[in-house]
Amino acid sequence: VPEEEKIMWGHFREDFLWSSSTSAYQIEGAWTADGKGLSIWDTFSHTLGKVANNDNGDISCDSYNKLDVDIGLLKQIKVSHYRFSISWPRVLPDGTIHNINEAGINYYQRVIDALLAANIQPQITLYHWDLPQALEDEGGWLNETIVDRFSDYADLLFSRFGQKVKLWITINEAYIVALLGYGYGSFAPGINRDPSTLQYVAAHNIIKAHAEAWHVYNDKYRAEQKGLISITINSEWAEPRNPFKQEDIDGAKRYMDFFIGWFANPIFNGDYTESMKKYILERSLAAGLEKSRLPEFTPAEIARIKGTHDFFGLNYYTSVLVFPVDFGNTLNYDADRGVAFIHDRTWLDTGSSWLKMAPLGFRRILKYIKDEYGNPPVIVTENGLSENGPIDLNDEHRSYFYENHVNQLLKAYLVDGVDVRGYTAWSLMDNLEWAAGYSERFGFFYVNHSHPDRPRTPKASVSYYTTLVNCNGFPDPAEGPHECMNLD
Ligand code: GBH
Secondary structure, eight states: OOGGGSOOOEEOOTTOEEEEEOOHHHHOOOTTGGGOOOBHHHHHHTSTTSSGGGOOSSSTTOGGGOHHHHHHHHHHHTOSEEEEEOOHHHHSTTSSTTSOOHHHHHHHHHHHHHHHHTTOEEEEEEESSOOBHHHHTTTGGGSTTHHHHHHHHHHHHHHHHTTTOOEEEEEEOHHHIIIIIIISOSSTTOOOSOTTTHHHHHHHHHHHHHHHHHHHIIIIIHHHHOOEEEEEEEOOEEEESSTTOHHHHHHHHHHHHHTHHHHHIIIIISSSOHHHHHHHHHHHHHTTOSSOSSOOOOHHHHHHHTTOOSSEEEEOOOEEEEEEOOOTTOOSHHHHHTEEEEOOTTSOOOSSTTOOOOHHHHHHHHHHHHHHTTSOOEEEEEOOOOBOSSOOSOOHHHHHHHHHHHHHHHHHHHTSOOOEEEEEEEOSBOOOOGGGGGGSBOOSEEEOTTSTTOOEEEOTHHHHHHHHHHHTEEOOGGGOOOGGGOOO
């Protein structure tokens, strides 16, 4: 068996963070409870034809009313941390700090207190896609005023929760927000009127908003609260389809420059990647435009954005094999990037067509982050897989997925010297999988969404993951049975 494919024995750092994740819209339900305002996902899911089976998050897992149950699930998997997000319109119904919903604040205060009482540290995402509809009505992420709205919202959360919360994530997956929300429109708010440009505008404002929120924390709260704050960036890992073809090698690099680099480059290195600047400018001019469709940062903005990270938050799910394609006169993100991709035939299927199991790509992207972005501390903020179809609580595929991915993470740490600090599994429980509705299930716990009580039932992978957590990695079986494997 090649070295790369074998399981390596060994452990993570003593202080390694073990976590599992959810997000507000995907689990909370209670979409109009106690003064909550509407979000763009309420609007989107209530528009027929946008979400599979016209599912919505009105009730979802009803986590808003099941705090004790959910804390019980977290205790059962023995995680040290729990990553969840705050619903902006639950706290600020019209998106602005002129109207604070204290009932919404109280709910998250109770979540935080319950976690701490269970000795679980909160890891809070400020924005996991549920923008207040009131802000979308003013242009959402396309309107630069959102930068101030977001930093005001962040300021409020730091001031109310920061005594107890030491890990913050500003934005989850800006790539998806910008590209699917404002470019192609397959996610809320469903804007697709100009996919040549609007994803770049949205991304530009998201990057600035992230940076301002980081500065608020840094200037006003860090000294006293002593927490960490960063952004979560999602990316696939791209390999050339044919490793002997220079154009495929170049295409794979361009795929990375346009994916992870779109956000990581400004925040870690100071500006958009050279290849994004070059290709989008060239293709804009060729189409007869006077300037690039990619907005520019001023030198002052570059200085303000660069370095606004305390760690690298990574969401990794899958890999691709890339080759170049000429899209002719089409102007959109895919055409600017100028590649297509396939999945390798050996990568196992999951319940989501876009997600093939590619654990080796996880190790590769971690090494890439070390090399490209100055060896930052890395917290994996999501990684996981789905199933669909009939319920089968014996989810061996999930245990297999976590064993292989966490082991590649260990190799990145022990062999490649990546500064790996934590790992977060997506997801604690089956929930509303965005435009796929309830049809794709990522959870450790199965949730029966047809039952009024939304009961949670552990899948077999719960005990596998709990063993990983309890052992802090992979103890050498040659040393005999380990205490950490006894979960009682
Ligand atoms: C993450 O997105 C999210 O942070 C999380 O909320 C989500 O539940 C989880 O991963 C699992 O998806 O069906 O061809 O249109 C990962 C990025 C964005 C990947 C949407 C799948 C849809 C592809 N996802 N994308 S398609």
